[in-house]
Amino acid sequence: MLKILPYPSDEAEARIEQIGSRRIGADAKIETRVMEILEAVRAEGDEALLRYTRQFDAPELAPSDLTVTEAEIRRAYDAVDEDFLLMVRTAAANIDAFHRHQLRTSYFTTCPDGTFLGQMVRPVASAGLYVPGGKGGETPLISSVLMNGLPARIAGVPDLALVTPPRRDGSINPCLLVAASEVGIHRIHKIGSAWAIAALAFGTGSVSRVDVIVGPGNIYVTLAKKLVSGMVGIDMLAGPSEILVVADDSARPEYIAADLLSQAEHDPMASAILITTDATLVGRVDGALREQMVKLPRSEIASRAIENYGAAFLVENLEQGIELANRLAPEHLELQVREPLALLGKVRNAGAVFMGELTPEAVGDYFAGPNHVLPTAGTARFSSALGVESFLKRTSVIAYSREALNRDAASIVRLAELEGLEAHAASVRIRMDKRGN
Numbered sequence: 001m002l003k004i005l006p007y008p009s010d011e012a013e014a015r016i017e018q019i020g021s022r023r024i025g026a027d028a029k030i031e032t033r034v035m036e037i038l039e040a041v042r043a044e045g046d047e048a049l050l051r052y053t054r055q056f057d058a059p060e061l062a063p064s065d066l067t068v069t070e071a072e073i074r075r076a077y078d079a080v081d082e083d084f085l086l087m088v089r090t091a092a093a094n095i096d097a098f099h100r101h102q103l104r105t106s107y108f109t110t111c112p113d114g115t116f117l118g119q120m121v122r123p124v125a126s127a128g129l130y131v132p133g134g135k136g137g138e139t140p141l142i143s144s145v146l147m148n149g150l151p152a153r154i155a156g157v158p159d160l161a162l163v164t165p166p167r168r169d170g171s172i173n174p175c176l177l178v179a180a181s182e183v184g185i186h187r188i189h190k191i192g193s194a195w196a197i198a199a200l201a202f203g204t205g206s207v208s209r210v211d212v213i214v215g216p217g218n219i220y221v222t223l224a225k226k227l228v229s230g231m232v233g234i235d236m237l238a239g240p241s242e243i244l245v246v247a248d249d250s251a252r253p254e255y256i257a258a259d260l261l262s263q264a265e266h267d268p269m270a271s272a273i274l275i276t277t278d279a280t281l282v283g284r285v286d287g288a289l290r291e292q293m294v295k296l297p298r299s300e301i302a303s304r305a306i307e308n309y310g311a312a313f314l315v316e317n318l319e320q321g322i323e324l325a326n327r328l329a330p331e332h333l334e335l336q337v338r339e340p341l342a343l344l345g346k347v348r349n350a351g352a353v354f355m356g357e358l359t360p361e362a363v364g365d366y367f368a369g370p371n372h373v374l375p376t377a378g379t380a381r382f383s384s385a386l387g388v389e390s391f392l393k394r395t396s397v398i399a400y401s402r403e404a405l406n407r408d409a410a411s412i413v414r415l416a417e418l419e420g421l422e423a424h425a426a427s428v429r430i431r432m433d434k435r436g437n
Contacts, residue, residue, distance in 0.1 A: 001293075001306055002286040004279065007313040007324055015311045016328070022240055022269050022309060022377060034194045034223045041198035046205045052195040057133070058170040061190065065170050066206040068188035073181050076174035088142065088179050091367050095150045098369030102388035103154065114401030122393050124233070126159035126208065127152045128200035129185065130215030131176065133192055137167035140176035141216075143366050147373055148214050148386065149183035155391035160185045161210055163200060165192025193217070197224035201232050212391060214373070235386050239377035240269035240309075243361055244330035244350075246321045246343070249278040251336040252357055256281075257288035259334060259360050264302035264310070271309040273328065275321040282312040322346045329380040332361045351380045405431060 005012040040048040046063060053061050077085075108118030129148040134141050145162065152160055162185045166172055172190060180188055189207050191199060197217075203209030213225060214235035225234045243263035245256050260272035274285060289306070293299045315321040322343055325333055329349035337343060340355040347353055351374030352364055365372045373386035400408075409432050416424035 001289050001303075002274065002282055002310060002312040004282045004312045004314055007275075007315050007320070012311075012313055019271050019273070019309050019311065019328070020378065022271065030219060031223055031227075034220055034227060037194040037220075038198045038201075038224060038227060041195050041204065042202045046207075049191050049195055049199055049204060049206070052193070053166065053191055056165075057192060058166040058168055058190070061166060061170045063206075065166075066190055068172060068177065068190065072172070073177050076172075076177035076181075079174035080178050084175060085178065085182075088146070088182055091143075092146055092150060092182055094367060094369040095146055095371075096154065099151050099154050099371070099388050102151070104389065104392060104394075108397065111404070113403040113407070115404040116397070116399035116401075118397040120395040120397060122395065123152075123156040123158070124211040124391055124393060125157070126161065126210040127157045127212045127214065127391055128210040128232075129160065129162045130196060130200075130213065130217050130221060131162060131164040132217055132221075133165035133167075137165070137171075137173045137176075140173040140179075142175055142179045143372060144215060145176060145179040145183060145185075147371050149180065149185055151371065151386060151388045152212075152214075152391045153184045155388045157391050159208070159210070160187070161200065161208070162188045163191050163196040163207075164188070165196075166190035194220040194224035197221060197228060201228035214386060214390065216373070235373060235390055236375060236379070236383060238373075240271065241266040241332075242271035242273075242330050242376055243332040243334065244271075244273040244275065244325055244328060245334040245336055246318065246325055247274060247276045247278070247281060247336040248318060248338060249281065250338045251276070251278075251281060253281060253284035254288045254292075255357050255360070256285045256336060257292050260285075260289065260306065260310070261292055261296060261302050262361055263332065264305040265296060265298040266301075266305075268301055268304040269309065270302075270305040271330075272306050273310065273330070274312040275315060275324055276312065277315055277317060277321065279314055282314070285312070318343060319346065325350070329375075329378045331374045331376045331380065332364070334359070334361060349378075349380045351375050351385060 005015055050063060104121045106120045110116050131141055131144045162180050164172060197213060199207040200210045200213050212233040216238055222237055226237055241263045243260060245259060247256055256274060264270050264272045293303060296302055313324060326349045331351040333350035334354040335343055336357050352370060354361055354364060364370055371385040371387055375383040409428050412428050413425045
């Protein structure tokens with residue numbers, strides 16, 4: 001299952017190129033279809049939302065059912081048990097505590113010449129959170145509610161909207177409703193796919209438009225976010241999941257196999273990579289993969305992912321392994337080595353780093369506190385995890401004094417003239433002509 005590839009080598013380069021070819025995209029037919037959906041919602045509003053929702057999700061959904069009611073949320077609390085509620089509240093507390101360190105504050109400075117400069121930090125007025133339905137609503141993605149909603153709430157966004165496809169009977173899984181309520185989400189709409197993104201971007205009778213849209217989804221959701229980007233802010237265009245494990249001879253093969261499968265089960269295009277200094281480890285990991293795969297419900301998906309986009313790269317030393325990891329810039333990077341802290345400072349490109357054999361990627365997905373919405377497809381080279389800053393705006397503040405303008409006017413005028421922008425220059429000259437007033 002896992003082929004060992006010495007690195008560097010031509011075989012390794014070919015595999016790296018194949019893994020790197022996984023990019024967000026679709027054929028022209030899908031993109032055209034998404035554009036049609038967006039335009040229908042823009043033109044028809046709730047009528048289009050109902051038509052698509054009845055066609056694909058809940059055939060009997062009434063117009064009044066597009067938005068979840070307080071009564072539905074109360075019934076959801078009655079339907080969940082105390083253990084679930086405690087689990088959600090504990091996970092939420094961990095995520096909240098971690099993300100509060102990301103808050104930014106406004107700052108202002110006054111210079112001796114009287115110039116006043118600064119930056120105001122403000123939350124966006126509204127944010128929309130997309131949460132996939134998950135097997136007809138029977139596998140609710142609670143973690144997506146927490147990871148997307150809590151940073152927005154901490155940022156101070158006053159209006160939070162959640163959109164998610166309803167179950168066939170028009171209901172929403174009670175676990176998801178309770179999680180949303182615990183996060184402090186103010187409105188929940190029973191819509192999914194590209195038409196939900198359109199509703200958040202354009203607004204309809206039932207759905208107020210938002211300033212930022214975040215959250216994972218299928219190719220229709222991803223393309224819809226791509227097409228409305230610019231009209232609204234988006235978090236990122238997420239690609240298939242990926243995990244990269246750097247391991248030495250101290251690593252336990254059954255742990256590595258389990259972690260590789262934890263991402264491979266997501267999607268046939270997921271990437272699961274091992275980089276190691278120990279050639280014998282690969283064979284043992286491969287054996288553990290085969291053993292664990294038999295028990296995995298999503299074994300066919302995981303098998304295809306590892307076959308097409310998995311790899312085991314054999315490197316001469318851990319420093320070379322980390323350099324390869326930096327080149328691949330994985331979404332999840334695990335350091336299953338004797339001294340992970342010694343390697344951490346060498347990591348430049350990764351969405352999140354998991355240190356040591358007792359820190360599987362899943363602890364970051366659900367409970368530890370850092371966000372699990374991470375850059376994929378090599379974009380960790382220039383982008384970061386979703387966080388509080390994703391919902392904040394920074395506004396510069398500038399107030400010049402007469403002394404400062406007198407000092408800088410000639411330079412400003414000359415720069416404007418060099419750029420051929422005469423009105424810019426004139427706006428400074430006119431103030432200098434009247435400086436005695």
